[in-house]
Amino acid sequence: NFPADTVPQAPEDPLFGLMAAYRADPFDKKVDLGIGAYRDDNAKPWVLPVVKKADEILRNDPALNHEYLPIAGLSDLTTAAAKLILGADSPALTEKRTHSMQTISGTGAVHLGGLFLSKFFPGKPTIYLSDPTWANHKQIFSNVGLPSAVYPYFSKSTKGLDFDGMKAAIAAAPNRSIILLHACAHNPTGVDPTPAQWTEIAFLLRTKNHFPFFDCAYQGFASGDLARDAWAVRYFASQGFEMCIAQSFAKNFGLYGERAGCFHFITYPGPNATQTISRISSQLAVLQRSEISNPPAYGARIAALVLNDPVLFAQWEDDLRTMSGRIIAMRKALREKLEELRTPGSWNHITDQIGMFSFTGLSEKQVLELRSQAHVYMTKNGRISMAGLNSGNVEYFARAVDRVVR
Numbered sequence: 001n002f003p004a005d006t007v008p009q010a011p012e013d014p015l016f017g018l019m020a021a022y023r024a025d026p027f028d029k030k031v032d033l034g035i036g037a038y039r040d041d042n043a044k045p046w047v048l049p050v051v052k053k054a055d056e057i058l059r060n061d062p063a064l065n066h067e068y069l070p071i072a073g074l075s076d077l078t079t080a081a082a083k084l085i086l087g088a089d090s091p092a093l094t095e096k097r098t099h100s101m102q103t104i105s106g107t108g109a110v111h112l113g114g115l116f117l118s119k120f121f122p123g124k125p126t127i128y129l130s131d132p133t134w135a136n137h138k139q140i141f142s143n144v145g146l147p148s149a150v151y152p153y154f155s156k157s158t159k160g161l162d163f164d165g166m167k168a169a170i171a172a173a174p175n176r177s178i179i180l181l182h183a184c185a186h187n188p189t190g191v192d193p194t195p196a197q198w199t200e201i202a203f204l205l206r207t208k209n210h211f212p213f214f215d216c217a218y219q220g221f222a223s224g225d226l227a228r229d230a231w232a233v234r235y236f237a238s239q240g241f242e243m244c245i246a247q248s249f250a251k252n253f254g255l256y257g258e259r260a261g262c263f264h265f266i267t268y269p270g271p272n273a274t275q276t277i278s279r280i281s282s283q284l285a286v287l288q289r290s291e292i293s294n295p296p297a298y299g300a301r302i303a304a305l306v307l308n309d310p311v312l313f314a315q316w317e318d319d320l321r322t323m324s325g326r327i328i329a330m331r332k333a334l335r336e337k338l339e340e341l342r343t344p345g346s347w348n349h350i351t352d353q354i355g356m357f358s359f360t361g362l363s364e365k366q367v368l369e370l371r372s373q374a375h376v377y378m379t380k381n382g383r384i385s386m387a388g389l390n391s392g393n394v395e396y397f398a399r400a401v402d403r404v405v406r
């Protein structure tokens with residue numbers, strides 16, 4: 001018999017606990033800065049207008065059915081998704097050195113990549129994660145038997161990148177380690193390397209024969225410019241790296257619950273590339289089959305429709321600018337308010353950081369005070385979701401921060 005009563009209680013996911021506490025709070029001015037989902041200026045979820053349009057087209061299509069997708073997913077999506085992240089003229093694509101699988105959003109892509117590497121990466125590799133990183137990374141990799149270690153990333157003093165610490169740790173890692181990199185809009189810090197720093201990171205990875213694993217959850221959502229947010233991935237691909245990419249369409253399409261994403265594997269240029277890709281795709285298909293059989297169809301169809309239609313694509317770019325523009329405006333407003341109030345400390349990092357999240361530098365004690373005194377909810381590490389700020393609450397939040405910092 002399975003001694004079910006020996007199963008220990010798992011620790012609560014800190015983010016879900018925070019969300020429950022927020023929901024239970026009856027205070028009318030409460031502020032939710034925990035959520036990792038876009039909100040409009042009225043603090044409401046936002047269905048992208050282009051997604052509404054694509055949804056309508058799909059619903060009215062008499063040929064629409066609910067058959068299974070292929071194991072590798074909707075090819076209209078995976079092909080367009082590879083072009084989106086790599087650029088249509090990428091040698092990795094023109095030389096047919098990539099294989100793409102549709103996954104259960106970005107989480108599923110990280111998982112599929114981890115599972116694949118844990119089975120096939122030679123030796124006993126360790127995956128190096130930034131410190132801090134997305135809370136789910138460590139447990140996804142440990143669940144597939146891939147041990148993880150960390151490299152320094154965030155400098156508490158500058159609230160920017162600890163570039164020297166990052167480079168030193170990557171240089172000290174055993175040759176041929178796997179290095180997880182956030183493609184843009186690093187979660188949770190909002191701190192990204194500059195192109196010059198990415199160039200150095202690529203050189204270092206090359207010298208050490210490390211394997212880059214890019215996690216890209218925010219393309220287009222960070223700066224509003226799809227190419228700019230893909231710069232690092234495209235640069236690494238242009239350097240001929242063998243690498244993989246986890247790609248999410250949760251944030252940039254607002255398709256959170258539809259679970260649309262892709263995993264891409266790129267192999268080296270060379271005469272064996274096509275055969276290598278064919279073998280890798282066969283193994284990925286076995287893994288996918290045993291885990292989910294077939295990926296979900298509806299969100300994939302919406303994203304594929306938009307990615308393959310120039311008019312819808314242009315509208316999507318507008319929608320991306322709307323979301324990223326509002327977030328950038330909130331960064332500016334928050335910094336201005338704090339500087340106006342002469343809140344102790346420097347606040348330039350709020351506008352230097354990019355994407356959904358900002359690492360404020362607030363201590364755990366200050367975070368808890370904000371919750372008890374001002375009904376402001378954020379994770380204990382001082383991370384705020386910029387999407388939770390709007391023109392109606394940014395001043396309230398700034399004043400609350402001012403009080404706990406003094």
Ligand code: PMP
Nearest residue numbers: 036105106107134187217248250
């Ligand atoms: N990676 C990172 C860095 C993320 O921030 C997220 C979203 N929170 C994901 C992956 C995956 O999200 P999803 O599974 O919803 O696409």
